[in-house]
Amino acid sequence: xxxxxxxxxxxxxxxxxxxxxxxxxxxxxxxxxxxxxxxxxxxxxxxxxxxxxxxxxxxxxxxxxxxxxxxxxxxxxxxxxxxxxxxxxxxxxxxxxxxxxxxxxxxxxxxx
Amino acid sequence: xxxxxxxxxxxxxxxxxxxxxxxxxxxxxxxxxxxxxxxxxxxxxxxxxxxxxxxxxxxxxxxxxxxxxxxxxxxxxxxxxxxxxxxxxxxxxxxxxxxxxxxxxxxxxxxxxxx
Numbered sequence: 766x767x768x769x770x771x772x773x774x775x776x777x778x779x780x781x782x783x784x785x786x787x788x789x790x791x792x793x794x795x796x797x798x799x800x801x802x803x804x805x806x807x808x809x810x811x812x813x814x815x816x817x818x819x820x821x822x823x824x825x826x827x828x829x830x831x832x833x834x835x836x837x838x839x840x841x842x843x844x845x846x847x848x849x850x851x852x853x854x855x856x857x858x859x860x861x862x863x864x865x866x867x868x869x870x871x872x873x874x875x876x877x
Numbered sequence: 878x879x880x881x882x883x884x885x886x887x888x889x890x891x892x893x894x895x896x897x898x899x900x901x902x903x904x905x906x907x908x909x910x911x912x913x914x915x916x917x918x919x920x921x922x923x924x925x926x927x928x929x930x931x932x933x934x935x936x937x938x939x940x941x942x943x944x945x946x947x948x949x950x951x952x953x954x955x956x957x958x959x960x961x962x963x964x965x966x967x968x969x970x971x972x973x974x975x976x977x978x979x980x981x982x983x984x985x986x987x988x989x990x991x992x
Contacts, residue, residue, distance in 0.1 A: 798980075870919075
């Protein structure tokens with residue numbers, strides 16, 4: 766069974782600080798998605814990465830896919846209270862019949 | 878507004894009650910999903926429907942019974958639930974069943990509390 770490990774589980778920082786959260790697996794992903802879930806809402810897709818070493822930017826968010834496609838990171842620059850939420854990574858492994866395998870998430874709180 | 882609507886948003890039920898969760902998608906997608914979300918745990922895939930046919934049932938107890946009358950509607954019928962079934966139940970849809978790179982569109986969820 767493929768597992769995704771997300772770290773840290775919880776992070777609380779001040780507005781303006783930078784942060785990085787991680788998503789790791791012992792297996793190779795076919796692709797990986799990052800979602801953000803705000804309180805009282807469902808998850809919303811932020812980005813999909815497919816190619817090893819790929820870097821994608823979404824305003825102050827930078828997503829990186831590891832060269833070996835076993836890990837990914839999300840870096841937020843100058844965090845703002847609007848970034849508060851649960852960040853979920855979800856990966857596709859060939860052996861999972863192309864269904865998404867989810868991590869448990871990183872709960873991020875940005876204090877004003 | 879994601880195009881996926883779930884009702885009710887909150888539900889409290891006793892262990893002997895029968896209730897249903899409803900999901901409707903306005904995106905023209907062919908695949909619909911039920912997920913269970915519990916605190917500090919990964920999303921658990923419960924059921925997958927593709928073009929109204931169930932294609933996945935991840936060993937979900939029979940007290941959860943899905944129904945997909947058409948490609949836009951999905952129900953989750955609940956009966957004789959246990960307190961450990963209390964969770965956020967999320968409905969999602971995607972263009973097709975292969976989510977290799979495709980996006981899942983989620984509803985806002987139905988928060989279920991079983992007393």
